[in-house]
Amino acid sequence: MSKNFQVQLASFPESIPRPNDFTLIETPIPDLSLDQVLCETLYLSLDPYMRSQIAGRHMSGSVGVNEPMIGETVSRVVMSESKDFKPGDIVRCFGGWQHFSAHNASALQMVADTIDPMSYALSILGMPGLTAYAGIIWQAKPKPGDVVVIPAAIGGVGATAGQLAKLQGCVVVGIAGSEEKCQYATEELSYDACINRKTENVSDRLKELCPDGINVFFDLVGGELLQTASEQLAIGARVILCGLMSEYNKSTRAAGPAPGLWIKARAIIYGLVVYDFEHRREEFLKNCIPYVTRGELKIREDVTMGLENAPESFCRLMRGDNFGKALVRVGT
Amino acid sequence: MSKNFQVQLASFPESIPRPNDFTLIETPIPDLSLDQVLCETLYLSLDPYMRSQIAGRHMSGSVGVNEPMIGETVSRVVMSESKDFKPGDIVRCFGGWQHFSAHNASALQMVADTIDPMSYALSILGMPGLTAYAGIIWQAKPKPGDVVVIPAAIGGVGATAGQLAKLQGCVVVGIAGSEEKCQYATEELSYDACINRKTENVSDRLKELCPDGINVFFDLVGGELLQTASEQLAIGARVILCGLMSEYNKSTRAAGPAPGLWIKARAIIYGLVVYDFEHRREEFLKNCIPYVTRGELKIREDVTMGLENAPESFCRLMRGDNFGKALVRVGT
Structure with missing residues (x-):
């Protein structure tokens, strides 16, 4: 396990992005420092705000050419130098458009097992x-x-x-x-x-x-x-x-x-x-998990299989051709 | 006392209005029906929203050519067919740009004598x-x-x-x-x-x-x-x-x-x-009259003498050349 694949921005799109504005690159898996955690991406969320990050206009950060795309993920802990996480834990983090990502433990949130399926942590319960x-x-x-x-x-x-x-x-x-x-x-x-x-x-x-x-x-x-x-x-x-x-x-x-x-x-x-509402996430989950469980809140997820297909899926999203919340199934 | 003078709109101004967009007309003083009150205008308020009324775009009403200009006034009751008002009462009403106006009693508000000078009922306390x-x-x-x-x-x-x-x-x-x-x-x-x-x-x-x-x-x-x-x-x-x-x-x-x-x-x-805040006017007055009395809330009134000068004063207001709240002293 020494290889990582990530999607980088290859060129700034003029208007609606096309798949060849992105490129799949092989990179090494980072070593971990103390209190860091290595995660394997299971689901990647694709969201409209990413278009603004590419344009350098989003408050959450920007992505330049030859830089990896940013994105929120549901990931599985595979190695841990932190006492707070152990291999197998399912977490939410900004793993980005890649198979493996390293994080400080403080940047990870556990996904409660009341969130089922776990992809909901990026959609209706995310x-x-x-x-x-x-x-x-x-x-x-x-x-x-x-x-x-x-x-x-x-x-x-x-x-x-x-x-x-x-x-x-x-x-x-x-x-x-x-x-x-x-x-x-x-x-x-x-x-x-x-x-x-x-x-x-x-x-x-x-x-x-x-x-x-x-x-x-x-x-x-x-x-x-x-x-x-x-x-x-x-x-x-x-x-x-x-x-x-x-x-x-x-x-x-x-x-x-x-x-x-x-x-x-x-x-x-x-x-x-x-x-601004991150501090009220628990209140949101407490109120909404029962709705989901009872089938009163539904979500249709538009899931693309494989990281290599993320660029095409993102371009579809930006054309409005997705059907439901856009996600990429990255790992298994 | 059978004559009234009023300012009417003579033509729709294209941009900033000019005095000859208005005309001073002699009209009869209306007879009073039961529960109506005849008022003599003392002060007329000139306000920017009147420009929108002329353009037919204001929610409070519109003014067409050969129609009298609308405006809030402090007026003195001169005749009354209502038990609620007697000659000499000082009231606030929409008397318009004219010397005399007739109103249903329900359209008049008494100006409390704690509002001193009475013109404040159209400016800082209005x-x-x-x-x-x-x-x-x-x-x-x-x-x-x-x-x-x-x-x-x-x-x-x-x-x-x-x-x-x-x-x-x-x-x-x-x-x-x-x-x-x-x-x-x-x-x-x-x-x-x-x-x-x-x-x-x-x-x-x-x-x-x-x-x-x-x-x-x-x-x-x-x-x-x-x-x-x-x-x-x-x-x-x-x-x-x-x-x-x-x-x-x-x-x-x-x-x-x-x-x-x-x-x-x-x-x-x-x-x-x-x-929308009319129902809270008393609360506003209760809180602000003491500020005014103590000199902590001041207002400069830009008072023009005589109804015949109201058009020029309004045009100055619309050029931004007034200095303070624009008012017209109409009656004495």
């Missing part, structure tokens, strides 16, 4: 789930009957946000990029309706579906959909600014909606960064 | 003051040491907002349009600093004056200053969207800052409409 919970429950605080609109309705964050809103007694309207996704949203994820943004006029459909206006818009996309939703807010609406999917592949950042729209709605707009 | 109080105290909730930035620093709302923030122990930075206004802000209104937006680089000066970022931005202007401030927010900043002074004279509405700026700052953005 960062996407926590993001959805923070935005919907802690920030938007929806009341029964509130109309909640979720673009990217069946993605990692959106699917959880929509179901959480539904569990609060809200009317939940999704927006997604295909008929198949819309069908999944309404039939499996209990959305009340889902708008196909590629074939329907989103503004007109929102007017039909939300005649009294939108009470909560969980913004994962920015750009035109944020503008459209901001034009149709109900008085006292809450807008959660969380993601900019429509912007990540662009080299400049578009302006936001005219502030007058938000004044008119007396809206409250929250900037959401999930890292 | 709608501008309530706006400032709602934004700073109830929405932004500033903590001692917070850095609060107020554009339109010495206007009706801004001056009160800045002084209220100072009373909360904040560091208060103003932005104004002349050296004289800046000097007034720091010397009379206790601002810690004031940036002259016409002669200084606002972005650079904000960086110098707020090295750790802006905690509260009380937005009265929109446009470029909102963008500049949004680029320099501290983590957890609050932005109060309250006015769009930079936009009122334009025929289209500019886009807002890129949402990513607000995500990065984990900002909370509040759309503020003062009408």
Whole structure:
């Protein structure tokens, strides 16, 4: 066990990345210092924010050419110089796009065996789930009957946000990029309706579906959909600014909606960064594991087999062609 | 007493209004129905939102050509068919730009004699003051040491907002349009600093004056200053969207800052409409009258004599050439 494979950035993509913007490199497995732990990646999470890291614009770090891609993983401890971890432990860490990663023990979190399957630690019971919970429950605080609109309705964050809103007694309207996704949203994820943004006029459909206006818009996309939703807010609406999917592949950042729209709605707009809620992760898990166990919170994982296929899977995600939370099964 | 004079809109201004966009008309004094009250205007408030009413874009109503201009007034009751008001009572109402106005009794509010001078019912202890109080105290909730930035620093709302923030122990930075206004802000209104937006680089000066970022931005202007401030927010900043002074004279509405700026700052953005806080006016007065009595809250009123001069005064306001809260002394 002396070889490691990792995916590095080969070139800065201009817009939507292509697989040959990445390259698979063989590197040595690092030696461990005291209190360090060697992990084998089992699942790698692929997320839209990685596009911003590549562009050097994300607060969580940036990736340069010939540098390994960053990413959160569920990993298995294979060697440990720390008293806190032993081989076989399943942990969550930022292992990156590679088979093996070394970490200080303090950078690892145990994955509780109540999280089953363990991949859920990267999806509905991981960062996407926590993001959805923070935005919907802690920030938007929806009341029964509130109309909640979720673009990217069946993605990692959106699917959880929509179901959480539904569990609060809200009317939940999704927006997604295909008929198949819309069908999944309404039939499996209990959305009340889902708008196909590629074939329907989103503004007109929102007017039909939300005649009294939108009470909560969980913004994962920015750009035109944020503008459209901001034009149709109900008085006292809450807008959660969380993601900019429509912007990540662009080299400049578009302006936001005219502030007058938000004044008119007396809206409250929250900037959401999930890292700020890390200290409340246990509370989130305590509340959500029972929902998952009872089948009231579901997630569809879009799992790609093999690290070598991670670049293609990431490019699909950035084209919006994934179906559910994008993960890569790396080790066995 | 059978004649009334009122100012009507004569033509829709394209950009900054000019005095000949208005005309002074003689009209009859209305007869009173049961429960109605006839009022003589003493003071008329001139406010930036009136520009939006002229453009037909304000939620409080619109003014068409050959229609009387709307405006809040302090008025004296001269005839009453209501048991609730008697001649001589001083009231607050939307008397408009005219000498006499008739109202249903339910549309009048008594001006308490603790409000002295009575013009304060239209400035620091009126709608501008309530706006400032709602934004700073109830929405932004500033903590001692917070850095609060107020554009339109010495206007009706801004001056009160800045002084209220100072009373909360904040560091208060103003932005104004002349050296004289800046000097007034720091010397009379206790601002810690004031940036002259016409002669200084606002972005650079904000960086110098707020090295750790802006905690509260009380937005009265929109446009470029909102963008500049949004680029320099501290983590957890609050932005109060309250006015769009930079936009009122334009025929289209500019886009807002890129949402990513607000995500990065984990900002909370509040759309503020003062009408929503009418039910808390007594609380506001109870808290602020003592400040005014003790000289801890000051206001400079820019009083124009005579209704016939209201159009010129309003145009000055829309050019930003007023010095303090714009009022018209109408009756004696």
